[in-house]
Amino acid sequence: MKLTPIFTPGAATLMTYTIRKATVDDIPIILHHRKAMFTDMGLDDLALIDAMEPPFVAWVSERIANDTYHGWLAVAPDGQVIGGAGLWVYEWIPSPLGPQVTRGYILNVYTEPGFRKQGIARRLVEEILAYCRARGLKIVLLHASEQGRPIYEALGFAQTNEMRIRLE
Numbered sequence: 007m008k009l010t011p012i013f014t015p016g017a018a019t020l021m022t023y024t025i026r027k028a029t030v031d032d033i034p035i036i037l038h039h040r041k042a043m044f045t046d047m048g049l050d051d052l053a054l055i056d057a058m059e060p061p062f063v064a065w066v067s068e069r070i071a072n073d074t075y076h077g078w079l080a081v082a083p084d085g086q087v088i089g090g091a092g093l094w095v096y097e098w099i100p101s102p103l104g105p106q107v108t109r110g111y112i113l114n115v116y117t118e119p120g121f122r123k124q125g126i127a128r129r130l131v132e133e134i135l136a137y138c139r140a141r142g143l144k145i146v147l148l149h150a151s152e153q154g155r156p157i158y159e160a161l162g163f164a165q166t167n168e169m170r171i172r173l174e
Contacts, residue, residue, distance in 0.1 A: 023088060023126070025133055028077030030070050032087075033063060036077055039090045039116035046116075047151045069094060077114070078133050080126050089117040091130035093137065093146075104144045110134070112148040128157050135161065 028036060040062060041055050049055060069075030074096065080089035092114040097107055112134055117126045138146050147166075150158050 023080050023082050025078055025080050025129065028070075028079050028090065028092070030067065032077060032079060032090075033066060033070070035079065035087050036066060036090060036092065036114060037063060040114050043114065043116045043151075046153070066092075076134075076137065078130050080117075080121075080130060087118075088121040089126040089130055091115040091127065091134055093134045095141075095143065098145075106142070106144050108143060110138045110143045110146040112146060115148075115154060127154065128161070131157065131161060 037059060041059070044055055044058075066075055070077075075092060075094050077090060077092045079087050082088050091112060094111045094113060095108055096111060098109045100107055112131060115127050115131065117124075135146065148158065148163065150163070
């Protein structure tokens with residue numbers, strides 16, 4: 007665990023928080039972050055968000071168990087989880103961009119509203135990038151919200167030419 011100073015809103019002093027790896031016991035907080043993230047990005051259809059819950063819990067449970075989902079949580083001294091981020095390590099086709107058969111995908115980056123604009127999300131993503139470097143992952147992707155884009159760009163992420171279609 008690393009202690010990192012942050013400024014607490016309304017306080018005159020810095021407090022520290024720790025960053026720790028998430029476990030299967032943290033799935034409820036990971037789910038809370040994911041749901042709140044979509045709400046904060048403007049998805050106001052709560053039925054869609056709620057419908058995601060059972061398949062997401064099954065998905066993240068399986069991937070934590072098989073060591074392909076890794077989560078990091080920022081925890082205040084009182085035990086409150088104030089932010090989190092995840093990494094999904096998945097198989098991909100070797101290409102000229104990278105011959106490796108695994109890539110990293112950063113997801114579920116979220117900071118509780120009272121703790122935003124203090125570098126917590128950036129610290130969590132830096133922790134993930136260090137983990138990826140240590141394991142030889144050469145390509146790491148994510149989808150950025152408007153709020154998150156400046157953080158990711160400052161860390162060196164660049165927009166790509168990905169396209170998407172939604173089949174129904």
